[in-house]
Amino acid sequence: MGVYSKILLAVDLSEESDQLIEKTRTIAKNNQAQLTVLHVIEPLSFAYGGDVPMDLTTVQEQLDAHAREKLELFSQKLAYPTExxxxxxxxTESEIHRIAKEKECDLIVVGSHGRHGLALLLGSTANSVLHGAPCDxxxxxxxxPEE
Incomplete structure (x- = not known):
């Protein structure tokens, strides 16, 4: 067994997520690691401050189903057995921390955009995951992508 036996790959399922595939696969293979791939959907009520005068359950269920389809396609591109x-x-950050603890992961892999200016001041998901993570x-x- 390698240094990392249980890896959590957290993806946002954007086009940029594919850039995590090669490095994550290599690390997982080199460590013969169990790999969990996670996508977190922020509840629609978060986006609207919880003050929405309608039931968003159906929309949330559709978002979940779409995310599951995209995650399955991502997994096929990953071409590494997932636990x-x-x-x-x-x-996002608290769910990544929760799953990492639950799965007893020793490495969390996330993408980072390396933002500057205001985005840097406000923080990023990668930075938030780092603080409070139960592992590396x-x-x-x-x-x-360039347009």
Whole structure:
């Protein structure tokens, strides 16, 4: 067994997520690690401050189903056996921490955009995951596709 036996790969399922595949696969193979791939959906009520005068359950269920389809496609591109594929709803950083603890992971892999200016001041998901993580965190630099 290698240094990392249980790896959690947290992806946002954007186009940039594919940039995490090669490095994550290599680390997992080199360590013969169990790999969990996670996508967190922030509840729609978070986006609207919880003050929405309608039931968003159906919309949330559609978002979950779409995310599960995309995660399955991502997993196929990853081409490494996964211990589990998970789509959960909640606050991104706390859900990543929760799943990492639950699965007893020793490495969390996330993408980082390396933002500057105001985005840097406000923090990033990768930075938030680092603080409070129960294990090592690898932030892989991802680049937005050129248009």
């Amino acid at each position: 589990s594929l998970q789509v959960v709803t909640g606050h 965190v690898l932030a892989i630099r991802v680049y937005e």
